[in-house]
Amino acid sequence: MARFALLFFLVLLAGCRPHDQRFFCREGASEFVMDSYLIRQGKMSILQMEGECVEELPCSALEEYEDGITEDDILNIAIYHPTRKDLIESIHMINQVIGFRVTEGCIHIPDIYPVKVEGLSINEARIAIQNAFRQNIEDVDVFLSYRDRLKKKVDIAGLTKVPYLPVDGKIRLYEVLAKAGIPTNANFFRSYVERDCQLLPVDMHKLMVEGDMCQNIVMRGGDKVYIADPGDSRVMIMGEVFRPTAIPLSYGYISLREAIVMAGGIPFTGDKRYI
Template sequence: MRRLASFFLALYLASCSGPYMGKDLFGADEFVLDSYKIREGKLSILEMEGYSVAELGDEDLEEYQDRIHEDDVLRIFLYHPKRHDIVQAVSEIGNSIGYQVVGGEISLPDISSVKVEGLTLGEAKKKIEDHYARHIQDMEVFVTYKDRIVRKVELAGLVSVPSVPVDGKIRLFDVLSKARVPTDANLFKSYVARDGALLPVDLNRLLKEGDMSQNIVMRGGDKIYIAEPSAASLMVMGEVARERVISLPSGFMSLRHALAEAGGIPFTGDRSYIQVIRGNICKPKIYTLSWEHVIHLPNDSLLLMPGDIVFVAAKPITEWNRFISQLLPAFGGIEFIGKQCGSWGIFVP
């Protein structure tokens, strides 16, 4: 009977799903400090996840003048009181086919090629006048666009338009307004890319909190991706009404809100052991909190982030009741075998 009791005790201990009780646990004070970091937004959360994040520069927020690019076609007119021949020749070409930027340069009658790529229209006008001044004094130049490739921002994901043109003044908020981003989009996982690199922009702070420090000026070739609501999530497990995965469109959620989404903690749950498992599964950071923390601390002091697992342990009596309920069929089987063996003349201690 002692061996049988030892077997049942081992089975009971193996079946328990209690809280982790190691030495490397963190308490509510550490969880609150980390919540302050989460409250700072996406960039702080990424740093907590181990990513190196840069900051926006002043130039990202400054408007810029539109500049001439390769393959743009310019319309150029001249004025000179005496050289009507050159004025007419330049005007005819400008009206018919224009002056295309090839290799960064344009070719005009009677002067060498002029490099105009990267210049504003005003700068190009001055440079062409300087070239003519070497041969003809008092030549006045007028430069406009005849045709050009439209510079635009490309959009993907949960958006209604594939692109929005830029002009050196349009900003991120305006582009997102034109794209009609849905209210439930996952702004934490959405991003803005420029020249193959992600920009350190927090779309949630811009759209939900009105933080204009994130409202950068958009440039041609920028790419914006708007993620679906479930792109970032956390899990609530253990003794809750409904174990579930919860989407985090803003990149964070209060612990109280997460427990409410899971239907709360039933009477079988141990409210003194609410654990949050965060980080790498091989070496996670585990916090232990109680129901007193949940109901008395402010919501923004107990914040969860993407990838977190909330685990609510079962009460010891709950584990014992489940253990007994699992054993009852086994005891019934043992009693049946004992009766059968007795009828066969076999003694079972």
């Protein structure tokens, strides 16, 4: 009987706990300040706080490389000659309709023999085509560029207007994102770049918003870029606020003050000691 009375007394005490003493883990202001400094450092720091292993971006990712023409590449050829307007117009018409595709390692141009271009850089291929023209026509200048690349390209998914872009050893992530036509409210925190089935430690928010060119990597054929939706990461504001809501975190974080303002503020019935 005494044991039962003691148990009843303990339950009664537990039921009489003050309303403010909740079973939540409470952190002091100092812990939040330290975490805020880490969060402000960007995506990689946030991922480390979440327990993910984040590697350093290799220096080679920022270096341009010499890219070679491959099979099935489609090239744009433009020529200049002081008198042969007919030749200029014929080449221009082919460019407008289909371009010049590399087949069996060669480029086929009317009135000259096939020119071997596979494995050459754009400038080397330009010189080879120009020399082939000049064997029959003097004073011809050739200009060459990529029109499309079926193998060496960057695939872009998510919030983008362009499904892929060709690479040339010089195009960088900033240029790819600019040409992709991504919306201004894209979620850069959840966006990523994949290379060889691994995610690269690139912070697109730092690149596009803060202008950190250390994130501006050189793109390679086979890279995949995903642009996330603003709602892919959100924080829930609930309880004693005027408008309980879900706030998108496009940058991966938001200040407590901003979050409360977006929820309409705290009414007089809310207890600011417990947030």
